[in-house]
Structure formats: C-alpha cells, structure tokens
Amino acid sequence: MLPQPPVLSVKNLRVAFGSTEAVHGLSFDIHRGETLALVGESGSGKSATALSILRLIEREGGRITGGHIRLACAKTPGTTVEITTLPPAALRAIRGDRIAMVFQEPMTSLNPVMTVGAQLAETLALHRGLRGRAARSAARAALERVQIPEPDQRLDQYPHELSGGLRQRVMIAMALVCEPDVLIADEPTTALDVTTQAEILALIAGLQRDLGMAVLFITHDLGVVSEIADRVLVLKDGHLVEEGRKADLFAAPKSDYARELLAATPRLGGGSPAPLTGAEPVLVLRDVVTTYGGGGIFSRRAPVKAVRGVSLTLGRGETLGLVGESGCGKSSLARTVMRLVDPASGEIDLLGTRIDTLGAAALKPHRARIQMVFQDPYAALNPRMSIRDLITEPAHLHGMVTPRGRDAMARDLLERVGLPSDAAERYPHQFSGGQRQRICIARALSVTPQIIVADEAVSALDVSTARRVTDLMARIQREEGVSFLFISHDIAVVERVSHRIAVMFKGEIVEQGETAQVLHAPRHPYTRRLMAAVPRADIGTAAAGIRQDALALT
Template sequence: MTAPLLTVRDLTISFGQTEVVHGVGFEIKPGEALALVGESGSGKSVTAASILRLLPPQAHVAGFISFEGTDLAASTEPSLRGIRGNRVGMIFQEPMSSLNPVHTVGRQVGEVLAVHQGLRPNAARVRVVELLRSVGIPDPERRLEDYPHQLSGGQRQRVMIAMALANDPALLIADEPTTALDVTVEAQILALLKAEQQRRNMAMLFITHDLGIVRRLADRVAVMTDGRIVETGPVADVFSRPQHEYTRHLLAAAPRGTAAIPAADAPVVAETRDLKVWYPIKRGLFRRTVGHIRAVDGVDLTVREGETVGIVGESGSGKSSLGYALLRLLPSTGSIVILGNRIHDRSARALRPLRRQMQVVFQDPYGSLSPRMSVAEIVGEGLGVHRRELSRAERDRRVAAALTEVGLDPAAGNRYPHEFSGGQRQRIAIARALVLEPRLVVLDEPTSALDVSIQAQIVDLLREIQQRRNLSYVFISHDLRVVRALANRVLVMRSGMVVEQGPTEAIFSDPRDPYTRELMTAAFGLAPIETLSPAPEPD
C-alpha cells in the first residue's frame, strides 16, 4: 500500500479559551484529492492553515502533522520555508487580500520562482508567462506589468493558482479557489487543477462549500461541522449513502423558489441608456493612452420597483462595472436615472441625499469591511451619516435588527471582522446595506463566499425583505442557480455588452445565444467541463 503523503491526527486548535477544532484527523496519499467540506465557521480553513503553521501567534495547535515523513509541528522556521510554496502550494480564498497591491503580477509570480528555484529575471519572466497562460490569463505578456487591482476577481484568483503551481508541489492546498469565479471559468479551473494533479501525480486538499465541485474533482470527502469531521469516505459512497444527519442536510440544501413577480405598472427605480465604462490603457514613459478596455459598452438597463434583475457573465465581462456605474461609483458616459433623478451629471455633493436610497454589497467582504471598526460600528456607520436625527438607542436597535435579519447574533456587534468566517463577513456587509432601508440595492456576488445552506437562507432572506419593503435589486452573480431562484429578469454580459436578456425562465429554459448556452452547460453539467472554451478579454 502507498504510504500517505500527509497525515493529520488528533488536531486541536484553540484561540485563547475557545477550542475551534476538536481532534481532527485525515490522510492524503500521493495523487489523491481529498475535499474538506463544511459550512462557514466549521473550522476547515483553520485546519488547512495549521498544516503549514500559518495561523496567528495566539492560536494554540496540538496534534500530529506529518508531511513526507517530516513532523511539521516540530519543524524549524527555515525548514518550513523550504516546504511552503515549494513542496506544498497553497491557494487562498481571498486573492485581493493575499496579493501585494504595490507589486505587479509578474513580480509576485516571479518572486516564487526566484526564492525556490533561483531563476534569474529573464528566465523567470519566460516561466511566469507560461504559468499565466496555463491558468487561462489572456495575453499574459501584457498582464505582467498589471497590478492586482487592474484584474477582475477571477483573474486574480488565477494568478494565485499560477503562484501555487509554480514549483511543482507534491501537495496543493486549495481554500475555496473558485469562489470568485463565474461558472465557465470555474469549470476551466477545475479541469486545469484535475489535469495538473493527474499529470504531476500531485495530491490535493480541496476546501469548499460547493458540493458540485466535490463531485467533479475529489476522490474522497471529509465532512466537517463545529470543528469535527463527522463523516469521511469515497465521494460516491458519501453522496449516495450519507450516514450522518449533517451530511444529509448539506446534500439537501440549495437555493429554491422563484422570484416574486412585480406589478405590471410598477414604477421604474433605475434606468440607464447607452451606458459606457471605458478604462484607458496607458503605456510608455509619459503614460499616453494607447487604447481602452471597454468594460461596459453601451448597455441599456431598466429596473422596476420590486424587481430583481440578474446580471451574469464571465469574470471581466463588465457586470460589476455596470453595477458600480449605475450607483455612480465609477466614472461613465451615458444616461443614468435613479428614482426619477438624472444622476449622471450630478456632483458628489448633489448626489449625497440620494445615497441612502441606493446601496451596494461588495464582492469581497473582507476588503470592504474596516478592520479597525467593530461590527456594530460598521453596520451603524451609514445611519450616522444619513439618519442623524436618530437617537443612539434607536440606532443601536436598528443595528441589532439588521444583524438578526441576516442570521447573526446582535451580541456579536462588539467583535471585529477578522473574528468572523468569510460567509459571516458577507452577512455583515448585507446588514450594512439593508439597515438604511434603501429603494435599490446592487448586490455584487453576495453569496459567493457562502456555503450552500447559507446561500439558500440568504436568498430566502433577500426575497422576504424585497417583498416586505418592495425593494429593487440588481443581482450580480456567477452562480446561476442563485440567480434563477432570485431574479425576475436576466442580462447576460460578455466583453462589456449584453448578448441576451429576458425573463429568467425563458433564458434558462431556452437560451438563444451560444455564449448563454455555454454558461448553462457549465452551471448545470450538461457537457464535460473540458469542452468549454475560454472567453476573450474585452478590447
């Protein structure tokens, strides 16, 4: 029998007096893919980080962790540096937080090669281009000089994957590596990871909340809840004959239902005509504009009261830029009308009275929450700006109600964002947007960081709030199952343009555009993921 590459036994992790992981154990053999599955806060990401001793100093870790016969718990820091990024690669969940914002993509990937392989700059540049191309970055030579903020969320995650694979690791730890990706790119990345695993005989520890990914990628699965592994075994056995109640709960959880139909004569809340967002491409010593990335290229959008318009498309298709331009968070050209007010030519001061009526939930819950503010301060900040007439007691009451609405204990208001899981931080962001009782909310991937059962709860919550308040949503997502459950109408975007739009069920049941059909194929498994073609980058 093949000896395990990685062995974890009796792993216990505590922060102060709070024990968050209780006696966890598992093994991974060379070439094997193990999926660690569980809800947000179950302890799966902390478990993965403990393998390479990446937890903060206040964490107390006990137990046995062996990699290639080396006791990692007893290894010195120099010894660990030879393993991290070399024998063991790691893909983190939030690429914007993991990538250095002041260094170019080429420099960051090249640094991994320089540290572990000693490659000189010219040789490293050639290898970086190869790596970026292998993970699906279009025109990688041009992207070398880009900074992380110039890439879409999916492109940043692909850069992280390139860094993790740069030194041909024996084990790849992937912590939600496709969370920020749309369905077609997710399918391409899963195919890439599977192919690389088989080609290199590489072991993989794959942490995810998406059971569909587990079916397509993993050999074995370990189901984790409340810091314990409650069930483990081959994927086919666990999924077809789940033994533990929690496993059955996960398999049954999925966003369900359909969107409420708004009144036929419902007033228009938001409208754009010929909206364009073009980003200049600057080159040379004098940074002359040599072209444009047409992120949004002449889009017409109408959102009525009580309606949810879903915007779907690949990473870089312009869907987030459209949502932010609608709220005047990005410079644009074209007409924008919100609640009957023309806002495309208003100053920031003139816009301020309308800000309360239009709110946004950003894609990255960690980057959008101030680490220096408590949760109560974050959620209540908007009330302090837009509802100054409220007393402190009334403001505290509204903050507590908002936290309760999104499934968080109001008593957690004194804690800080870093004390919450990724899914919990996204719920804080949703509470912050809803506490002002807006008329229009732009939701940019609001469920991307959530496990499936919480996704279903958030969809039900958003639908309930919408019906109670007659809210309008612009729902941006790569998860077509969530869009189908929540949206009345769908716009499909590619390369900055709308290629297809219409009622949700019409788009899902009878897509007309080839690209829309490709999205449906990737989302609902109608064809092998290897057949999917990469999308072109916007010109």
C-alpha cells in the same frame, strides 16, 4: 499487491487558537494521484487544517496541540517525515517543493511590488538553485504549463495588471513550478466566475494527471466537489462528521449535517420566483455608457468602455439578476447606477427622476432611495465603529434619526435582519462573514431604500450562510417591497432569487428575460457557454468529470 502507502498522513490532529480548540482530533490519508475534498461551513476548521500541514498556522496565531502530520520521504521509500517537529530550515525546504499551496485570494498572496517573473524566480532560486536566464526560462515554462497566454509579457507584469483568473493561474504556476508531491488548494475558485472556475478546475485536474500529485481541495461549494473530488471529508466545528467516496456522499449522505449542506447547495433547475406582471418601474437605464481612462489633455490612450449602451428596467418589488464573467462590466454598471462613477452618456431614471445629470448636492436626497451591499462585508464596515453607529450612520447623515433615537433604530434594524439587540455594542471583527453581511443589509435598510444593489453579496459565503442571507433578502422584499439588482457569478443562486435575468458580456447586455426562459432556453451563444460552465452538485451530471464544452470560446 501491497496497497500504495499514503503520500500524506494526518493522525489525530488538534489545533488551537489561544484556549479555543479549532480542530478536534482529525485524521485522514491522501494518496498520490488522489483528490481529497475537505468541505464545511466557514469556521469548520478547513483552512486551519491546511495551514497546519505546512506549519503556517503558527503565523496566524494558532498552534498544533496534538497529533501527527507525516509526509512520505522522497529519497527513502517506506519512511516518513514528521512535519509537526521539523525545525524552521527543514520546513522551508518542504514548503513549495514537496508540499505547495494555492490560496483563495491571489491578490493578497502575490507580492504587489514584484513582477510575476521575479516571484517565480524566487521559488526556483530557493528550491532548484536556478538564477538568471535559467530561472527566467523555467518561469516561462511554468506559465506555459498553466496555459497563460503571452508568457514572456506576463513575466514582466505586476499582479494588479492581471485579471483574477490570470492571477490564480500564476499562483498555480508558482505552486507547481517545483512539481510538488502534494498540492493544497484552499478555496481557489470561490471568487471566480463560472467559466474561469471551470477552466481552473480543468487545469488542476489535467496537471494532476501529468504530475501524479495528490490534491487536498478545500471548498464549501459541493458543485465543485462533484466535479473534482475522489473522496470527501465533511467538517463541522472542527469535528469530522462524515468521510467517504464522492458518489456515496451525494447518493446517500449519512450525517444530518451533510444532508443540510446538500439541501442548502443551490442547484440549477431548482426553480425561480414567478415573474411579476405590471410592476411599476423604479429604475430605468437607457443606453448607459461608462468609460475609464483617456480623455485628458495629455492622454494618448482612448477611453476604455466598461459599459456599452446598456438599457435595463427594474420593477417595484422585483429582483433582476445580472450575470456574466469577471471583467464583463457588472460592477462598473452597479457603480454607475449608484452614481459612484459618472456615466459617459445615457440616462438613469430613479423613481421618475433623472439622476445622471445631477450634481452632488442635488443627488444627496436620492441616495437614500437606492443603497448598495458589497461583496466583502469586512472591507465595507469601519472596524473602529460600533455596530450601532455603523448601521444608523446613513439615517443620521440624511437627518432621518435623532442622536437619541439611534439606539432604538439599531435594535429595530438588528431584529429585522435576525441578529440579537446586544450586537449593537460590538465591533465588525467580532462577527462571522454571514453576520457581517446581515449588518451591511441592516445599514442599507436604515434609510428605507426602495432599491438595493447587491454586488456579489453572497459569493464569498459558504452555501448555508449564503442561503440564509438570500432568504433574508427575499423576506425583506416580501414585507417591504424592496427591489433588488442582484449581481453574481453564481448562476444557481441567481436563479433561486431572480424574477428576471440579464446576461452581460464585454460591457453589453446580450440577453435578458424571465429567469426560466433565459436559463433553460438560452438564445445567445455566450449564455449557453455560461450555462455549460455551471458546476452541478449532482454525481450523475459530474460523473464524466470536468465539462470541456464549458471551456470552448464562442
């Protein structure tokens, strides 16, 4: 029996941005029904390869400078279409029909001024000629296929009205509405919590079985790779450094770089810091409640409780990990602690002072004691300010540095976070994601805080960069005694950095205690569900495929 020809074949692909080559002669084939994972650090050429397959790279300022991208012809078996030379009209016919793509951040990929139904109907009109009731019926069926509840209601909603997990399901529905031969999934689960991630992975795997499509899955998370991939390509700086079956990569990686990636990947059960005893409390929350909406004279809606009676204590030099699904109230609690949102009730005690009742002027001196590092470092940094001005601005606003002293402070702060002193004169766009997060940490350190709230500070970073950032936080804690409230949906990372863990569900803390106790002997059903959903970067635990127990609601 002759081997099945590939549905997509990439040969000696070269991609450049200006004079800089980003992909250096990459070759691979992918067959119908197969999942090929493309892994590597940020900047390795993964997304450039994906965008080149759909010829979207030209919109991002890049260009294909060599090689071939061939798609098997649907109407004439045994023949192929050369994508690199297709005219625009022929490309439009392939995009979304023969090859579809799911992007990392659905909120920026979906049109915010069009309803979900209108966006699905647009694709159906272009590729299937459906309009009116026929298009709406097909759009409804597409939402049902990806298991979106209340599909009729969702068709009339806008993207901002949906949760992150539902938005990603809408993106998958749009990608699969025309039943493509190839699905390109570019980091589709990176920003999702572990239970939603498990649901999306199971959804993609199930739809692949039903449709027989090929999947090119791009990720930096080797735990996800172990769950979903058949074969793996490892990229570094645009070069292919290793290729093989999933089992071979995890059991005996051939390249030094693949071994480094595996070593940097957080593994559940890899150990946690020893619990602190007798640590002085620096932050105490008592029955804190945070609400949104309602309460106005003309409002008919009752306020929505995002945080429901939370009580926590953070000790000096301690890291308290806060975990839970998207929408459980983690970020609302962080913003309440920072007094970016006022609590509806309860007490917040910061270093012996109640700050929940303080006005803006009285609160200002206390803001230097507690700082925040946000998830997206690029959005958190003013693109028009130099790094020198950015990282010394908090100290300047609190009168802790003179204008002449800002240069010396900037050099010192950059040295403390492992960046060169000449970075002070550069701007945020000139740094990688990991470097920008170091800059955010340097800015937080400028006012010598005693507490840092890290809200998903490493969730968007690749595994090796995230490891370096968390190692930096641990070093700062050892040397300066800083306490961390570490908020994340990545439980393996939380285990590695946290002395204690609190689990949040629907605005409440349902379990808290020493890290090892909570993670390895969980008492609450929700904690057990979270643990079951964590992807393992271990071929032995993933051999059975996506774990269905993680998807069972409790």
